[in-house]
Amino acid sequence: MLRFRRWMQAGAVCLLAVVMLGADPGTRFEKMGHAMICTCGCGQILLECNHVGCPVSPVMIGELHAQIDSGGSNTMIFNWFAAKYGGTVLASPIRGGFDNVAWIAPMAVFLLATVGVGFLIRMWTSRRMALSAAGPVVGPLVGGDALRERIRRETEY
Numbered sequence: 001m002l003r004f005r006r007w008m009q010a011g012a013v014c015l016l017a018v019v020m021l022g023a024d025p026g027t028r029f030e031k032m033g034h035a036m037i038c039t040c041g042c043g044q045i046l047l048e049c050n051h052v053g054c055p056v057s058p059v060m061i062g063e064l065h066a067q068i069d070s071g072g073s074n075t076m077i078f079n080w081f082a083a084k085y086g087g088t089v090l091a092s093p094i095r096g097g098f099d100n101v102a103w104i105a106p107m108a109v110f111l112l113a114t115v116g117v118g119f120l121i122r123m124w125t126s127r128r129m130a131l132s133a134a135g136p137v138v139g140p141l142v143g144g145d146a147l148r149e150r151i152r153r154e155t156e157y
Helices: 002-021 028-032 058-069 074-085 095-133 143-156
Strands: none
Touching: 028 058, 028 074, 058 074
8 A cells, every 4th residue: 555655646746747847938039949940040039049249030029929918829939930930930840831742741751761762662572573583584695605714814914
């Protein structure tokens, strides 16, 4: 009974730890700030732009705070930033619409290439099996011993 009680207590602690991990209000800001790129031309993540006196990142961070405080969803906020700064502000495309192609196309190409290579290998092995089942090739060798003798003479020093 004591062992069961300890397991229940450990399970409750783990459950509370998992539930409390998402309790920080700054995590949404951190996630969204790390999903956007600073538009000053540095190509760095918005919250990690380390230019001294960067004129763009403080403005964008302030706008991000304002958008989060206004209560919009993540998708709405990303769309707002994309409309204002262009699609390059997003570190990765938003899921939905035409942007799904950016997520699906690489995986589809990889899977099709894998299936294609597998089909090609299977075709080669079945062709080899068909040739070996037909038996050895019957007929005179082209050149045969005379060709081997000529090659041996031409390659001697």
